[in-house]
Amino acid sequence: MTPANSDPQHWSRIKESGSAAGVRTMVWIRRRLGRLPFQIMMVLVVAYFYVAHRLHRRASKTYLARLWQHRFGRRPRHPSWLCLRHFWSFGQSLIDKIDAWSGTPPTLRFEGGARETFLAAVNSGRGGVLYVSHVGNIEICTAMSDLREDFRATLLMHTYNARQFDEVLARSTHRANPPEIIEVSEITPSTAMKLGARIAEGGFVVIAADRVPISDSGRARTLDFLGHPARFPEGPFWLAALLRCPVYTIGCFREEKGYRVDFERFDDTSALGRRERDAWIGEAMQRYVVWLTRQCESTPLQWFNFFPFWLDSSPADTSRDDETPTT
Amino acid sequence: MATTALEQELKEMIIDALELEDVTPEDIDPDEPLFVEGLGLDSIDALELGLALQKRYGITLESDAESSRQHFANLRSLAALVEARRAQ
Numbered sequence: 001m002t003p004a005n006s007d008p009q010h011w012s013r014i015k016e017s018g019s020a021a022g023v024r025t026m027v028w029i030r031r032r033l034g035r036l037p038f039q040i041m042m043v044l045v046v047a048y049f050y051v052a053h054r055l056h057r058r059a060s061k062t063y064l065a066r067l068w069q070h071r072f073g074r075r076p077r078h079p080s081w082l083c084l085r086h087f088w089s090f091g092q093s094l095i096d097k098i099d100a101w102s103g104t105p106p107t108l109r110f111e112g113g114a115r116e117t118f119l120a121a122v123n124s125g126r127g128g129v130l131y132v133s134h135v136g137n138i139e140i141c142t143a144m145s146d147l148r149e150d151f152r153a154t155l156l157m158h159t160y161n162a163r164q165f166d167e168v169l170a171r172s173t174h175r176a177n178p179p180e181i182i183e184v185s186e187i188t189p190s191t192a193m194k195l196g197a198r199i200a201e202g203g204f205v206v207i208a209a210d211r212v213p214i215s216d217s218g219r220a221r222t223l224d225f226l227g228h229p230a231r232f233p234e235g236p237f238w239l240a241a242l243l244r245c246p247v248y249t250i251g252c253f254r255e256e257k258g259y260r261v262d263f264e265r266f267d268d269t270s271a272l273g274r275r276e277r278d279a280w281i282g283e284a285m286q287r288y289v290v291w292l293t294r295q296c297e298s299t300p301l302q303w304f305n306f307f308p309f310w311l312d313s314s315p316a317d318t319s320r321d322d323e324t325p326t327t
Numbered sequence: 328m329a330t331t332a333l334e335q336e337l338k339e340m341i342i343d344a345l346e347l348e349d350v351t352p353e354d355i356d357p358d359e360p361l362f363v364e365g366l367g368l369d370s371i372d373a374l375e376l377g378l379a380l381q382k383r384y385g386i387t388l389e390s391d392a393e394s395s396r397q398h399f400a401n402l403r404s405l406a407a408l409v410e411a412r413r414a415q
Contacts, residue, residue: 190395192377238374274375
């Protein structure tokens with residue numbers, strides 16, 4: 001029902017790149033041939049995607065142009081180079097993802113009390129909802145389950161493709177304490193009950209709130225993101241309101257050496273009444289977008305959203321910088 | 328059919344969980360649909376009800392939209408579900 005959902009370019013209508021065979025091949029190369037051939041392979045894959053997928057390239061350039069405008073008040077100086085680096089940053093995140101799943105523990109650096117907040121959250125035994133975004137590497141976050149045995153994560157994923165990627169990865173690699181993955185196209189009472197049970201056991205439900213799923217029957221709100229209107233899903237916020245539990249934000253961002261982990265308290269919905277919900281959802285969504293903006297500002301090339309995101313994808317943002325002939 | 332103790336308990340749970348202030352347990356007909364018609368509950372209420380059941384009786388459902396629709400059809404089916412699951 002929402003404009004974004006009927007859009008043929010909506011992210012969920014586009015097959016996520018990375019077929020099962022492809023993922024298995026990459027894991028095999030990493031395991032048998034080592035890191036260098038694997039990286040060379042990834043460079044080729046990224047170069048191919050950059051050249052072959054105009055839609056992703058344009059989405060990336062729109063995002064980068066809007067972020068630069070928002071942050072520096074001007075357009076990027078070398079948009080195509082920046083865009084290529086954005087693509088490579090995604091390739092790098094796949095390398096890290098495969099490493100993390102293979103049991104090579106990433107170096108994690110907790111910043112500004114993040115470790116204390118994380119430990120307190122796990123130790124409280126109350127579980128909670130963890131909001132994530134497509135900035136940084138969610139998989140690294142869940143690799144924290146290898147560090148703390150009693151940190152149990154359940155990932156809510158929207159698409160079959162994404163789940164398939166992770167399942168192939170799970171089968172081809174070996175991990176002691178892998179996160180549980182639940183594929184949802186819409187939240188049904190049975191899903192809610194399962195998630196309620198996980199939280200009651202002290203587990204954490206991980207959910208990204210920066211993509212609108214297809215079958216969410218129009219439950220989305222338009223918010224200003226980097227100065228332009230974009231649709232954000234209400235679902236993750238309804239879920240947190242209904243589950244009545246602590247809510248946190250978590251992000252993992254690649255730095256020169258290892259990953260920086262950001263873990264903050266977001267809210268606590270335990271005492272949230274039914275009548276306050278609607279107001280809370282509006283206010284919480286606004287705060288989520290502020291948080292998302294901050295993540296994009298701190299690591300501009302790590303927002304891995306290569307799909308048209310804004311309602312006004314004005315061609316002026318991209319066409320000028322798109323050097324590929326379009327005729 | 329007379330209202331069982333469990334049905335009475337569930338009626339109170341529904342009223343409590345959904346804050347249905349102007350509804351009394353007697354207003355809920357065990358055979359009347361809970362959603363859309365009948366009490367006029369919506370999909371968010373269904374989630375709320377599911378979570379209340381989970382919290383109170385420790386029940387979870389198989390992830391199957393059709394079966395959850397059957398279980399949540401009316402109070403009678405809800406009571407049957409609780410009866411069957413909590414015995415396990």
